[in-house]
Amino acid sequence: MTSRETGLLVLAATPIGRAADAAPRLREELAGADVVAAEDTRRLRRLAADLEVEVGGRIVSYFEGNEASRTPVLLEALLAGERVLLVTDAGMPSVSDPGYRLVAAAVEHDVRVTAVPGPSAVLTALAVSGLPVDRFCFEGFLPRKPGERARRLAALAAEERTMVFFEAPHRTAAALAALAEAFDADRPAAVCRELTKTHEEVVRGPLGDLVAWAADGVRGEVTLVVAGAAPRVLDDDPDALRAAVAELEAGGTPRKQAIADVARLAGVPKREVYDLVHRAPAPGERSTP
Incomplete structure (x- = not known):
């Protein structure tokens, strides 16, 4: 049982699309936390309204721009015995979202950390992709600069696990072209767009076909799932x-x-x-x- 001397840090997954996907415990945590740290306070208030819950504690912003400076403030609250709830715009904090710094600081100071499980774009895309799910890795966003992106993908070319990437819609076509060049145009993949939302779309096929599909532009939030390399069963001599x-x-x-x-x-x-x-x-x- 957590004592008031150490506080409790709660990482809560938030819906990636529909508010109805929120875990019931999210309502309880929003109502009961002493502090709610949110990546976007406006989106938090909209979510609370959709869930018909009143946020009980004080709300503070916690996003990429202030994560380093805000972490000590939140740690101080935790050390004072407060219950701090961390939520990001969608999905689980720390997974390509703010959170890691605060978790690391809490662990270093022996503050208990727990989580409210829930929606995840990574796992949702992986599950619906039709690609192998027994072994996978999450690679986050690819570098924006072509040279850095090419080097990252070259390092992943022999990766045998299914790979999951996040990508911005306006960079999806370029990312797919880079993937096809680095991994081969025949490598199976899936573009998962607007997952769990009204206009959800999952397009599956070889990378080369997906490059052509994306040529006219892609809209909405995008998660890419790419099959791993075939196991090396021949000598590459x-x-x-x-x-x-x-x-x-x-x-x-x-x-x-x-x-x-x-x-x-x-x-x-x-x-x-x-x-x-x-x-x-x-x-x-x-x-x-």
């Missing part, structure tokens, strides 16, 4: 890759398909296998008979 393509071709598989199959099994880009097959071995590199 150049000689081994050439030999694998040659073996498939000898069995009647067209070269283009053979290259795609070998790239998938080796966990390397198709372009890499294509270049190996269509150029002479480099000096010192073994050649396939």
Whole structure:
């Protein structure tokens, strides 16, 4: 049981679309907290009105711009024995939203931290994507600058877990194009738009097809789910890759398909296998008979 000497920090998930998705406990926490720290105080008041609950404690803002300066103030309240409720605009605090600093500070000072579970764009998109969910990773927002984004994706090209990304609607087309270039246009993916809202839409297909779909623009909040790389079951040695393509071709598989199959099994880009097959071995590199 939490003592008044240590206080309690409550992280509460808020609806990502419909207010009706709020957990019943969210109403209790809004009414009973001594302090409610909100990413957007206006949205908090609208949510409270939709839930027909009166916020019982004082409301303070807690967003990216003031997170560093506001954290010590909230920590002081916690150390004074107060119950502090943290909510962000949608979903769970700390998951691509403010919260980590306050949680870390609370833990460092032995303040108990708990959560009100509820809506999550990450898990909702993953569940409806149709892609494997047994292993996944959340990568947040991709870098805005093309060079930084390309480097981030290059580091993820061999990731075998299903990946979840957040993206702004006006950058979705560019993000999909970068994903297709880094991961291959045939990599399965899903664009999840306006999840749980009136205009919810989930578009599934290879990255190359999704690039074309997004060319005319995308509206609303977007979560991208991308299949992981196929497990590496072939040696990525150049000689081994050439030999694998040659073996498939000898069995009647067209070269283009053979290259795609070998790239998938080796966990390397198709372009890499294509270049190996269509150029002479480099000096010192073994050649396939």
